[in-house]
Amino acid sequence: xxxxxxxxxxxxxxxxxxxLSFRLEAGEFLRVSGAxxxxxxSLLRVLCGLLTPSRGCVRWKGEPVAALREEYARQLVYxxxxxxxxxxxxxxxxLSIACTLAGVAASxxxxxxxxxxxxxxxxxxxxRLSQGQRRRAALARLALSGxxxxxLLDEPFAALDTEGIERLGALLSxxxxxxxxxxxxxxxxxGIAATRTLExx
Amino acid sequence: xxxxxxxxxxxFYPLAGRIARWSALGAAVLAxxxxxxxxxxxxxxxxxxxxxxxxxxxxxAAWMSMFIYVVMAVWSALCxxxxxxxxxxxxxxxxxxxxxxxxxxxxxxxxxxxPTWGTYWVWDARLTSELILLFLYLGFIALRASxxxxxxxxxxxxxxxxxxxVNVPIxxxxxxxxNTLHQGASVSLTxxxxxxxxxxxxxxxxxxxxxxxxxxVSMVRVRCIIRERGE
Amino acid sequence: xxAAARCVVYRDLLLALRRRGDVAVALLFFVIVASLFPLGIxxxxxxxxxxxxxxxxxxxxxxxxxxxxxxxxADYDDGTLEQMLLGAAPLGVVAAAKAxxxxxxxxxxxxxxxxxxxxxxxxxxxxxxxxALSLLVGTPVLSLLGAVGAALTLxxxxxxxxxxxxxxxxxxxxxxxxxxxxxxxAAGLGGGGQLLVLGAMLVLAAAFAPWAIAAAxxxxxx
Numbered sequence: 001x002x003x004x005x006x007x008x009x010x011x012x013x014x015x016x017x018x019x020l021s022f023r024l025e026a027g028e029f030l031r032v033s034g035a036x037x038x039x040x041x042s043l044l045r046v047l048c049g050l051l052t053p054s055r056g057c058v059r060w061k062g063e064p065v066a067a068l069r070e071e072y073a074r075q076l077v078y079x080x081x082x083x084x085x086x087x088x089x090x091x092x093x094x095l096s097i098a099c100t101l102a103g104v105a106a107s108x109x110x111x112x113x114x115x116x117x118x119x120x121x122x123x124x125x126x127x128r129l130s131q132g133q134r135r136r137a138a139l140a141r142l143a144l145s146g147x148x149x150x151x152l153l154d155e156p157f158a159a160l161d162t163e164g165i166e167r168l169g170a171l172l173s174x175x176x177x178x179x180x181x182x183x184x185x186x187x188x189x190x191g192i193a194a195t196r197t198l199e200x201x
Numbered sequence: 202x203x204x205x206x207x208x209x210x211x212x213f214y215p216l217a218g219r220i221a222r223w224s225a226l227g228a229a230v231l232a233x234x235x236x237x238x239x240x241x242x243x244x245x246x247x248x249x250x251x252x253x254x255x256x257x258x259x260x261x262a263a264w265m266s267m268f269i270y271v272v273m274a275v276w277s278a279l280c281x282x283x284x285x286x287x288x289x290x291x292x293x294x295x296x297x298x299x300x301x302x303x304x305x306x307x308x309x310x311x312x313x314x315x316p317t318w319g320t321y322w323v324w325d326a327r328l329t330s331e332l333i334l335l336f337l338y339l340g341f342i343a344l345r346a347s348x349x350x351x352x353x354x355x356x357x358x359x360x361x362x363x364x365x366x367v368n369v370p371i372x373x374x375x376x377x378x379x380n381t382l383h384q385g386a387s388v389s390l391t392x393x394x395x396x397x398x399x400x401x402x403x404x405x406x407x408x409x410x411x412x413x414x415x416x417x418v419s420m421v422r423v424r425c426i427i428r429e430r431g432e
Numbered sequence: 433x434x435a436a437a438r439c440v441v442y443r444d445l446l447l448a449l450r451r452r453g454d455v456a457v458a459l460l461f462f463v464i465v466a467s468l469f470p471l472g473i474x475x476x477x478x479x480x481x482x483x484x485x486x487x488x489x490x491x492x493x494x495x496x497x498x499x500x501x502x503x504x505x506a507d508y509d510d511g512t513l514e515q516m517l518l519g520a521a522p523l524g525v526v527a528a529a530k531a532x533x534x535x536x537x538x539x540x541x542x543x544x545x546x547x548x549x550x551x552x553x554x555x556x557x558x559x560x561x562x563x564a565l566s567l568l569v570g571t572p573v574l575s576l577l578g579a580v581g582a583a584l585t586l587x588x589x590x591x592x593x594x595x596x597x598x599x600x601x602x603x604x605x606x607x608x609x610x611x612x613x614x615x616x617x618a619a620g621l622g623g624g625g626q627l628l629v630l631g632a633m634l635v636l637a638a639a640f641a642p643w644a645i646a647a648a649x650x651x652x653x654x
Contacts, residue, residue, distance in 0.1 A: 012350060013431075048518060051654050073518045082511030086443075088450040100439040103520025125450075281647070333601045340598040347590040356651045357584050361598060364580055364644050368602055375605035375629070379612055 001026055001061055001181050002047070002150060008055035009042050016042050017200055020056070024181045026149070029172070029193070032185040034200030040185040041081065043200065044152050047183060048078045060150075074103050076150040083138040087127030091120045091137045098141055106144050114143035118167065135159045142171055151175060153184040208285045210427045217427075221420035224413040231410035238403035252316040255309050256400070261408035263306035263327075265415060266334060267369070269299035273341075274366035277359035287423075289355025290430075292362060293345060294422035298415050300338035307331055326377040333372050337365045351430055436521030437529040444533035447506075454502060459541050462495035466549045477554050484553035485563065485614035489607050491549070492542045492567060493574060497599060499538040500578040501592055503530060504649070508586050517653060527645035528638070531579040532572075539571030555618075562617045562627075569630045570610040576641035577602045583648035606633060 007020040016039030024030050032040050045051040047058055049065050049072060058065045065072045085094045092111055099106035106114075115122055118136040120129075126137055139156065151172070157165050172182055207213050239257030246253040273295045280288035310328060311321045322328065341358050348354035448455050469487045470480055507513035516526045546567055547560045555563070581599035588594060609630045613623030 050514060050517060070520060070522060074520050076518070078514070078518055080511050080514060082509075082514075084511035084515050086447060086506075086510065086512060088447055089443075093446070097439055097443050098515060101436055101516060101519040101521070101526075103436070333604055336597065336601045340601065343590065343594055343597055344584060347585070347588045347594055353651055353654060357648065360580075360644055360648050360651065361584055364577075364602065367640070368605070371605045371633070372601070375608045378625075378629070379608045 002183075003059040003062075004047065004056070005059065006056040007043070007046060007053045007058070009039060009046060009051070010054050011039075011042060018055075020198075022196070022198060024183065026179040026181055027176050028181055028195040029176060030181075030183040030196055030198060031194035032183065032198045032200065033187070034185075038200040040200055041154055043198075044078070044080070044154050044183065044185060047152055048076065049073065050078075075148060076152055077102070077142065077145045077148050078152045078154075079138055079141070079156060080154045083134045085126045085134060085137050088125055090123045090125055091115055091129070091140070092122045094126060094137060095140055095144070099144055102141075102145075102148075104144060104148065110144060114140045117143055118164075132159050132161065132164065136164060139168060139171075142168075142175070146175065146178065146180075149180050151180060151182045151184075153182065155186055156184055157186050208283075208287050210287055210290065210430075213287055214424055214427055217420040217424050221417045221424070224417035224420065228410050228413035228417055231406055231413060235403055235407035235410050238399060238406060243399045243403050244397055252313065255313045257403050257407050259306055259309040259313060260404050261411045262302045262309065263331065264408055265411045266299055266303040266306050266331065268412075269295050269302060269415060270334065270337070270362075270369065271366060273299060274362045277362040280355055280359045281363075286352075286355070286430075289351075289359065290423050290426045291419070292359060293355070293426060294419040295415070296338055296341050296345075297422070298418050300335060300342065302411065302415070303331060303335040303338060307335065326373065326379070329376045330369075330373045334369065337369070341365070433521050433525055436519060437525050440516070440526055440529035441533045441536075444530060445536065448533075448537045455499075455537055455541075458495050458499040458538055459545060461498055462491050462542055462545060463549065465491040465494055467552065470552070480553045481555055481618075484550060484555040485559075485618065486611045487553070488546055488549050488563065489567075489570075489611040489614075492539075492546070492571065493603050493607055495542060496538055496571060496574045497578060497596060497603075498592075499534070500582045500595060500599070503534050503579055503582045504586055505582075508652070513649070514653060517649065523646035523649060524642035527579065527583070527649065528576075528642040531575045531641070531645065534579065535572045535575040539567075539575050542571060543567045555614075559614060559617055562623050563614050566610040566613040566623070566627060566630060569627060569634055570606050573606050573630070573633050573637045574603060576637040576645075577606075580641055580644045580648060583645045583652060586649070586652035606630065609633070 002024040004020060004022050008018040009016045009020075020043070022030065032043060034040050042051060046053050049058070049069070052066070060068060060072050060075065084098070085091070089097070092115060095111050095114065096106060096108070099111070112122060115137075118140045120133060120137055120140060126134055129137065135158070142151065145151070156168060156172075160168065172184075176182060207216060235257065239254055243254070243257075245251060273292045276288045276292040276295070279285065280292060307328070310331075314323060315321050341361055344361055345354045345358045348357060466487055469483065473479065473483070504513060507516070517523055519526065543564050546563055550560055550563055578599050581595050581602070584598065585591070585595045609626045613626035613630065615623075616626060617623040
């Protein structure tokens with residue numbers, strides 16, 4: 001489904017990675033690991049289409065993603081380092097707005113149950129939640145993104161306790177079973193078997 | 202195609218050097234001719250006496266200030282459309298020269314204003330729009346200076362240049378309407394059709410000299426930028 | 433597409449509501465700047481009446497510019513801007529929706545407050561209509577052009593000052609036509625011409641600015 005061909009990325013005059021190629025099919029996990037600053041986040045951003053590689057091409061189902069733009073964006077969920085939640089809005093408001101903007105249909109009940117699954121209060125402004133809770137508020141979106149095939153997650157297990165890690169692992173496995181593809185970066189042992197690993201020097 | 206071969210900074214570098222040398226020579230020769238025509242051959246003006254001679258620097262500088270902005274905008278459009286590094290560098294190389302000509306046009310215009318209008322500055326349509334053009338150049342240069350990543354700097358400044366070039370005729374016409382509605386322009390800066398042929402010749406020669414100077418200087422500058430970026 | 437645009441406007445308005453203080457500060461700035469001129473220039477009524485349109489317009493312009501910093505910076509910092517880039521709607525639509533929301537919060541209230549300032553300057557009540565109308569048509573243009581500048585300077589060191597340098601030359605034609613409309617009306621010559629030009633600027637800005645804003649956002653987020 002997802003194919004990276006000969007990717008070459010440069011940031012601030014430094015070459016982060018070059019001649020990077022891989023394929024990812026439905027139901028597969030790709031784990032990207034590497035030291036800090038090795039380009040894990042940049043790779044994810046290249047795969048999203050946020051960053052243009054200096055050389056090489058990312059293809060989704062055979063088509064270059066640069067040509068697909070919104071069509072491709074509709075087929076992926078990207079969770080970056082920053083939780084991408086507005087501090088002044090409640091978790092519920094954040095989630096329903098995020099879904100509407102992503103074109104994912106989500107009823108109020110669905111939103112509430114997604115939040116409940118991550119043990120989050122509905123109507124507290126996010127800035128009053130703890131760091132871990134904020135992270136979970138961002139991850140709650142995944143619970144509503146079952147229909148979105150590609151999940152690109154940057155350090156999804158960071159700032160989670162063991163229960164949270166288990167919950168997330170179950171969510172990811174469930175998605176892969178249904179035919180989704182997941183790329184994630186992590187420092188820690190995620191506890192789920194990755195189909196393949198990519199080590200960035 | 203030859204063009205795309207030269208689009209690589211490494212192959213352009215020696216070509217830029219050659220262009221710079223010949224343009225500088227041409228500019229020097231034409232400038233000497235132009236200034237000679239302007240200061241010695243052209244007749245004294247019936248109304249303004251000798252003070253009008255500043256026109257031989259003022260008008261060509263003003264023409265160049267606008268022309269360079271358009272060229273800069275073209276390079277910017279190429280930068281965004283074709284994504285070549287050289288287009289962004291060319292736009293960056295042209296900006297300081299354009300700003301310089303704008304400043305010269307404003308300053309010489311101001312010096313001309315004192316003996317003819319009795320004042321150094323007037324909010325005439327042309328002066329005001331020329332002043333804003335200077336701000337547009339300075340904004341372009343400032344934006345480039347604040348962005349560390351050269352690629353982002355090239356492309357962000359390119360967007361700014363294109364938005365600015367669309368704005369330039371709007372500025373000019375809005376200021377013209379503002380002025381003509383508020384006060385009739387007391388002095389028209391367009392020359393009457395019956396201008397002495399030598400005056401026109403002098404201005405054209407100077408304009409050509411400034412053009413070659415701009416080419417020479419921007420070629421030198423683009424070489425510096427190429428070296429800076431380690432291409 | 434429309435659903436996404438509506439959602440963006442709703443979101444921005446909700447955020448502005450929760451941060452009423454920031455919004456109020458920009459509007460207060462408008463009033464304060466306009467009040468400074470009589471203090472600096474002297475309170476001679478004829479003089480104030482003649483400078484009123486220009487002063488009110490300059491104050492509106494500065495106030496609108498002040499609130500531009502809020503337009504994208506917060507979203508950029510917490511990562512929501514990236515999500516909008518990866519959203520279902522074209523980025524141009526999202527950009528236009530954000531500029532519209534910015535106008536609703538930072539431009540439209542100026543239209544309502546302007547007659548109060550006009551009162552301070554003893555500008556005839558007959559002119560309030562054209563003053564409000566010129567601001568009504570002109571402030572959206574300011575929001576759209578300002579959004580281009582805000583998108584270009586996202587996350588840069590220069591911050592607000594750089595934004596002002598970039599945006600002010602673009603604002604000048606709007607200022608000239610807007611203030612000019614009121615001045616023409618004050619001179620009894622009718623400001624219709626300037627208003628039509630302002631309308632044309634609005635149409636042009638609405639058509640082209642979203643492209644420029646989207647391009648600038650993509651560049652800033654790379």
